[in-house]
Amino acid sequence: MGARGPTERERIRAALIDLVDEGGYEALELRSIAERTGLSSSAVAREFPNPEACFVAIWEEIDAELASLLNDAYENEEGDWPVRLRAALDAFLGFLDVDPGRARLYVVEVMLVSEAMRARREAAQARLAAIIGRGRQESEDDAPSKIAEAVSGAVWYRVESRLRRGDGPALRAELPLMTYFAVLPYRGTEIARAQLARRSHPE
């Protein structure tokens, strides 16, 4: 494998992320993707019939990457559930921190695309809720899974709100707080508070 430039698809992905970051989803046009990538309009149109299809395809790529990252972080971490959960949350926030434009596309702009994409975003939230819900040791009723949904909702809401404001430190700085939220319902106040006291970046 010699050095190679980015593929058409990679160029389109980078352009899409930039354009959505600058003007939002609603201003997105295939023409501007072509201009930004230097590809011809027909080359872009061969890949994607319209801006929505392009957005959806790239969103799905990002989602798949994040899903496997989250899962690997949880599965590969050794230790008790709070430790593994923390690793998963760290992977989630760290991934979003790498590219704030990509994070805004993934978390914020997707809301404007379609009903179907809102459902896809909900599925992504449910994935995090499932990991949080593994903290349940024994269940008396189904309340804990509602709590897991609320915790996952809290994490996403906080991330969305930070991305909209576009200010402040990296999202990873929120790790102790988010772990605290997730651990609290399942392991009680003392173990949760220990998470608050831990630093965000152990390395």
Next chain:
Amino acid sequence: MRPGAIAHNQRERLLGALATIVGERGYNGTTIELIAETAAVSNRTFYENFSSREDCFAAAYEALDDFLATLVEEAAAGEEEWPAQVAAASRALIAFLASRPALARLYLVESAVVGEALVELRQRSAARLTALLEPGRDDRDLEPARAAAIEEGLVGGILTLLGRRVAAGEAEELERYAPAVIEFALAPYLGADEARAIAVSPAG
């Protein structure tokens, strides 16, 4: 009727019509023609009252939010202790939304779809709810920035949890979620066990 009263009446009808249509079809399925038709006014009358569909939605959201703010404040005012206030406010909010699925959809689900015009209004709405949690800071050594982040997370988690149920067409069943909401809201302050005890204790 005086002309001013008719105009006021038309505006109210348009807001009500928007809420109905959004409840049935979502924001993206709502058109100005449908709103006007449902309100039994002309498109021109619509434009005399609102500059756009977005503008009309924002006005409806704002009116609903004002109503909800009063509702939760009054519910809270009926209790002495802060944890009981949070529980009462949560139950009142949830009971109302369960009784009005179309408004629940407008408030919790569709407002996220509208875009920039709603960002500030949604923030204001969330801030009103976080204000209810602020007394929880007393007697706890939380630095203000951390306390604010906890409050924002709690309100966000609750709105998300309820919104998901409404989006799934289960608004009428929201009251089943009241105990989980109350437990979730109080646990950071009281600990999980005490929060759960208050959440499952009978209302009032």
